[in-house]
Amino acid sequence: MVFKLAFRSILRNRRRTAVSLAVIGLGTAALFLANGYVAFTYSGLEQMSVEQTGHLQVARPEVWTETGEGERHLLDRRQQETLARILGELPEVVAYGGTLSLAGIIGTDRQSTAFVAEGIDPAFAFTPWMLEEGTKLFPGDRERILLGRGMARALGAKPEDWLSLLCTTVEGAYNAASVQVSGTFSTGTAQGDARLAVLPLSFAQSLLNTDGIEKLIVKLDRTEATDRVAAELARRLKAAGLPLQVKTWRELSVFFKQVRTMYGAIFGFMTITIFGLVSFSVLEVMTLAFFERMRELGTAMAIGTSRGQIFAQLLSEGLLLGVFGGLLGLGLGWLMGVGLNNAHLTYTPPEMNEPVPFGVQLSLGAAFFHFLTALLSTLTSTLYPAWRAARISIVEALHHV
């Protein structure tokens, strides 16, 4: 009965109901899409971050705290072996490999530039950047290097060209070597492209004259397992007496954190704005709708309906509007989302020089959340008009025309 009455009451003024439904629906669709876009961006960034940092990194804590040059904090052979044994016991670990960074000068006889290179294990399918020209590094490669494309251009270096490289060993002695360009890559930022290089770990170790590694990069079978495995690994490292720290990709990717914070702020603001707009217009509509029916409400009370029942009755109208408006919004948002995704749009964000795909992630969980949001905002904005309507004096309401 309550819903039959509510249903018919909202159908009484069809145009007004249509407008309310449109407002609730559009608001819900907008939030649903915006949220889908954020989720899409996050998952893209998540993937990108994981590719760049691995799921986990293990190193001595000083590696992350001391940024200046000077003493290197490396894992020696024995530590590497213990670490390998522990990682072998964790079923989620798919692959791992050491890294060793070095800085120096690289160039031809005409041009030279400072660089920062990461020594990586080519056997480990960890490729931090996107290859542009040439080939990647293969296991067994020795004096080969991948250059950031900006650096390659500055040096006029092409794949298979030979360059000279100068650096200092861990003991502080100068060391020089010849190195062949294997390929060039793009980091996505001009700064990175101008300074970064990648070379085989074994070559980096011989340049620095050490068998140590700086960090061990670990890849897991699932990103969701990151925190759990990180905790387990830290526990086992402690038990084995290794003074090492474990960091997750989330902690390592500054960019991911920044983007998350920024998007969080933008979409938080957007959510509040839309929520406010929807609530406010529902409030207006409901106030008007209840006011128009004052005499009927007075009659219902006069013939024995309690104020509580009137309140519940009016609230259920808001509930119905919320349900239908929410469903409409989800349908609309979903359709638009599918349309957007099928359009395969791309755009280039600021500070990036590669276009990234533009899309929205549509999930049932988010749909449910936005449905609840729509319901809640209509219900809350029905609350006050319903409360006021249920409180009017019966005699006054009956006088109302």
Added chain:
Amino acid sequence: MSAMLLKAENLSKEYRSGAEVVRAVRSLSLEVDSGDFLIINGPSGSGKTTLLNLLGLIDRPTSGEIYLEGRATSRLSPRSLADLRLRRIGLIFQTFNLISVLSAYENVEYPLLLLRMKPRERRRRVMELLEAVGLADLAHRRPEQLSGGQRQRVGIARALAAGPALVLADEPTANLDSENSQRVMDLLAELNARLGVACVVVTHDPLVTKYARRIAHLRDGQLQEGSLNGV
């Protein structure tokens, strides 16, 4: 005569607008027995509607007390008053006041739903009432598809639905032509006689006074001396 149903003692109702005080009902006392048929008339502004609102427990007196079936009502909570109105009082309005989105059937059913009557019993009761007011055929029409007379008959069926002891009607025929007025009043008189429901009807209509067992004249918020003609 039969037992006392309603008793009003020293009822007053004042409206205050700014400094001005309108005393719409002044120290009025009145008794209604079960099975009574009381007609209240009086000039416009004499306080008829105000009095009926007080008797119907939809308005509270400034002072005085109303006893319904021996029970004082002035201190009851709004909830208990709503429940009393639902179970013991039927209201009939000059403007019919049906719920426009409900059919004739559903309007009559409404108080029964508030009473939580079982569906089968409810259905039987609604049809019985619609037959009694001669509208069984039009049960599924909405109020706007009914004539004024038909609407008022739905209003009567609704007022009687919960089996009240007292029916209060404020100018029930004022919006009807004489033929329909007659029909509505005949119906009320018949139900009064058949079911023993007490009726208090406010009206200007001189034609209606023939239905009365008693007539009360209201002037300036007071019942006039000797205006309650005994049977």
